[in-house]
Amino acid sequence: MPSMDVNGNAVEVDEEGYLADINDWNKEIGSALAVTEEIELTDAHWEVIDFLREYYDEYQIAPAVRVLTKAIGKKLGKDKGNSKYLYELFPYGPAKQACKVGGLPKPTGCI
Numbered sequence: 001m002p003s004m005d006v007n008g009n010a011v012e013v014d015e016e017g018y019l020a021d022i023n024d025w026n027k028e029i030g031s032a033l034a035v036t037e038e039i040e041l042t043d044a045h046w047e048v049i050d051f052l053r054e055y056y057d058e059y060q061i062a063p064a065v066r067v068l069t070k071a072i073g074k075k076l077g078k079d080k081g082n083s084k085y086l087y088e089l090f091p092y093g094p095a096k097q098a099c100k101v102g103g104l105p106k107p108t109g110c111i
Contacts, residue, residue: 025103062107
């Protein structure tokens with residue numbers, strides 16, 4: 001299995017770059033994963049990532065973008081619960097990229 005180096009520690013990832021073990025994740029690893037996605041993390045990014053991790057803890061599934069958008073709108077407000085806002089943060093797919101950076105599995109339904 002491939003791995004990536006995070007401050008001298010090898011972290012296993014799958015062939016698409018998602019963490020092999022979600023329990024390995026921490027914010028330092030999240031920041032390293034963001035670099036591989038060419039994303040410079042801001043507080044807005046972390047807000048979405050933290051939301052996704054809480055969602056995953058509760059439901060044991062990473063939501064597809066439509067479900068993510070709706071759930072974020074309910075919790076964080078309509079200004080953040082829309083595709084335009086989420087795609088500005090994660091241009092290659094809000095659910096897919098945010099889950100990867102957040103150390104979660106690839107959402108179901110993502111190609």
